[in-house]
Amino acid sequence: MKPGIESSQENADRRVGVQTLITSGLLLVALAGLFTLTSQVTVFDFGDSGPDARFFPRLVLALLALTAGLRLWRHRHALETALGSARDWSRTLFAVVLIGVAIAAMNLVGFLASAAVVGILLSWLLGERRLSLSVVLPLVVAALVTLSARQLLNLPLP
């Protein structure tokens, strides 16, 4: 699990970095889960003895909040990985949005088209500029996957 750290080595080691950010996020999610527990988990009464459906989530979320809090406390003086440049983040965001849109549009335009678009735009994003590799290769892969899924595996791809 190292490549992420290595890639941002040039501006690493800040006091508040990704680790604190993500751990705080986890702490918030756990607390939000604990607060919405009653509304999100309905309980039927069959007259069972023993713990109900809220017992395990409450236990796990409390433990999660506790561990996240403990980690924040223990590492309060530690140096962390810096966030990285806005360019890097916008590229990642673009990839996520691209795939998200492709998934949302898949029922309309079909698997082949959206998969090919994802492939072509991703290879452009990753820096491939030769047409044969950035357009033809993803198209071929998408077509191969579609064909074998339909013909061999009998999957109802959209």
Add this chain to the structure above:
Amino acid sequence: MSYHQQGSDALLVHRITIALATALLLVTTTAWSEPFPSRPVTLVVPYGAGGTTDISARQLAKLAEPILGQPVVVENHPGGGGINAMRSVARATPDGYTLIATTSSPSFVTPALRDVGYDPIQDFLPLLNYSGPYHGVLINADSPYRTLDELLEAARNGTRLTYATAGALSGARLSFTALSRETHADLQHVPFDGASSATAALLGHHVDIALVPAYRDLVNDGRLRLLAVLDDERDPDFPSIPTLAQSGHDIEFPSIVALMAPRGTPAGRIDTLRDAFTQAASSDAFAKVMKKLNQPVRLMSGEALEAVIEKNLTDYRELASELKR
């Protein structure tokens, strides 16, 4: 907006209506004149490939193909205990080209207990019932109870008995909840992930009772004892074992495996499909496969099936409303 414009709008709406009506008429006439089926029929199986429901549905589809004159393509749509597939078929175009091979729990158990996003009566038209594994009340062979009455007697008098079922919201569980309410017996439900895990828990003496199907060999081998069946009729493999109703309790859990079409499918197409699949299900080839799978062939017409589903849906809804707090 001027009066004149409004008038032309009304005229436009009128014209569109006529055009639409003509189009609809054309579509329906072509639908009538076009021989059915003219393209492959999709049969959705709400469980994963390789299970008994899947294998029997595939066999039935294969046998119905020559009768219908079109391929019947089986599509697995597992998840949510069958609920997801039922919901998507309920919303499919009711043209006779989408069918579902479904079982008891998504047809009348789960819908009675919570909102599932479809109505088993309003949204589905049953074609026929072709199978349904008998669910038994089973205990270990070394257990002291010989009959259901002895067992209930013990549970009424201070012995706490646990029973395993194949899943959280199963019909088997609801029938035993009703039984324990009726007889004031101390019966505790313990759900397992699938019938085989529930059977294993009984064999390992982790629970006292199991309400499971596919018990024939274990009973014949003398490892388990069958006290009653939850269905509305006796298991032909064990003709001496009574049903719950015959044991004096007005409770039943009829197990079904049925073909259904979305409600609104043209009547002519329903008849074609019903005839073809009924013929396939009553064939010797189908009986042979089902024997191999250790599953019964239980034929029931669509009307009778609808009555069964409706009755149980009402019963379970009543029970659920008593239980919900």
Add this chain to the structure above:
Amino acid sequence: MLLDAFYALLDVWVLIAAVVGVIAGIVIGAIPGLGPTMAIALLIPVTFTMSPIPALILLLGVYQGAIFGGSISAILLNVPGTPSSAATALDGHAMARRGKAGEALRIALYASVFGNVFSCLVLMLLAQPLASLALDFGPAQMAALMLFALAIIVLFGGGSILDSALMTLVGIAAGIVGLDPIEGLPRFTFGSFAAEDGLQLIPVLIGLFAMSEVLLQAFGGHRQSRPPTKVGSVSGHVGILAMWRMRVTLLVSSLIGTFVGILPGIGSTVPAFVSYGFARSRSRHKETFGQGEPEGVAAPEAANNAVTGGALVPMLSLGIPGDAVTAVILGAFMLQGLTPGPFLFQHHGVEVYAIFEALILLSIPCVLFGLMMFKGAVHVIKLQPRHLFPAIAILAIFGAFSVNNSLFDVGVMLGAGVIGFLFRRCGFPLPPLLIGLILGPPLEESLRQALLTSGGSVDIFLDSPIALGLLGVTALCALGASLQRLRHRRQGN
């Protein structure tokens, strides 16, 4: 009996079934998202018309091939083809990055074969006696066993214990989404019907391991293009001596795999990670684990292949499948008229022993075609990331969809990819998250089953020697790990 069974294998159809099964299995296993379960389920209709022995050998060949095939993409691409090869990816991919892909693939292949042969021998020897042990694992014992497995992952998974615990809890918490295993009512679904199925393992797995890699590449941009020669070729040589040096690891991992395979419901992912952790903990050079240690490839591969034989024990003797794959194989056995149960060996002894022998002999095509297919795999690894990752994204979308034919799962995959990307940016370990997600739901289920059975009393864990023993070992492990840390800290000061 053994000889009769062997004669039954001398048939050209048996040979064809074995070869086709193994090749199809390796190819399907190597594609992320297409596990053995799906491959076998799709092939069952093909075997309708075949006679029992070739039909079952075809399916078992696919099973074996797919479990090994999963390790090919795990090593070359760091994308586990099957969940069980996620552990193989840790050191296998590290070896590939250091130009030792060929060696890693061969070690994986030989360890697979070793684990497989070992577990089949155990299966033949102990099928019936061992079956009684599996039944002793009721809810209380299962809950204790899963707590034990989680503790092992957190304590000995490597890295910071706090980070591992955090990730494990994230995994368990994510497993809560969906239907409650006891009452069957939705939890944290926010009214969505699609979420009622919970977060499916394969989409999450593909997201965590494949999609997060795509996003990391996007984050790194052009900087991450690497010269194609760096990875090196997959040719290489692993001698008998090299394997002999790993004999203890191989044996222990095979034992873990076989034993866990016999226990219902755990599958092959857990033994792979447990034996990886075990190999690491008893190794003299722990620091090389995760950096491309051959034993780190051999241990999980031996274990996840040893599950094959183990999982067949309860299936054949009681008709109780050990995991999802054996559940599907069980359907195939029934279809062929081989109804599992205590009388299976009496009625169909020749068939069953022929299948046992075939399971061992299937190793031959496995090695043969495995070695031949590495040459094809060379071309995959020589691709630049910018050529490879668009294809991986497409395969990931397809793989996530194929599990349940649902677009919701593809969305889950993307979400897991984003989360995996963020955690990897932090340097948090992902395997504990995966194990938490896998073991969380069954842990809750068996914990609550046990407490329902006992009427809410915890005595049920203390009254069972197995549960008590497992909890005791868990406590000892925790104690040992903290003592070790304490000593390290003193030495450090």
